[in-house]
Amino acid sequence: MLGTEEATTLMEHLPPVGWADVARRSDLDNLERSLRAEITLLRSDIVGQTQGMFNRLLLQLLAAQLAFVTVVLLVSGVA
Secondary structure, three states: OOOHHHHHHHHHOOOOOOHHHOOOHHHHHHHHHHHHHHHHHHHHHHHHHHHHHHHHHHHHHHHHHHHHHHHHHHHHOOO
């Protein structure tokens, strides 16, 4: 469809790589599976870390509330 001059110009603009540098469909499928597995692992790690942070924060809030109630009771002379 292209003339010789147009085809030569087109080929000159292609990057200088060989067939070993061309990705096959199976390469992309393997990469997709690998990335999905890594994302799943990261997601579960993030959930675990978030749950741990939430538990620590909850304990700190409960300790702070207990300390506050203790101070209020001591100040009011109830204890």
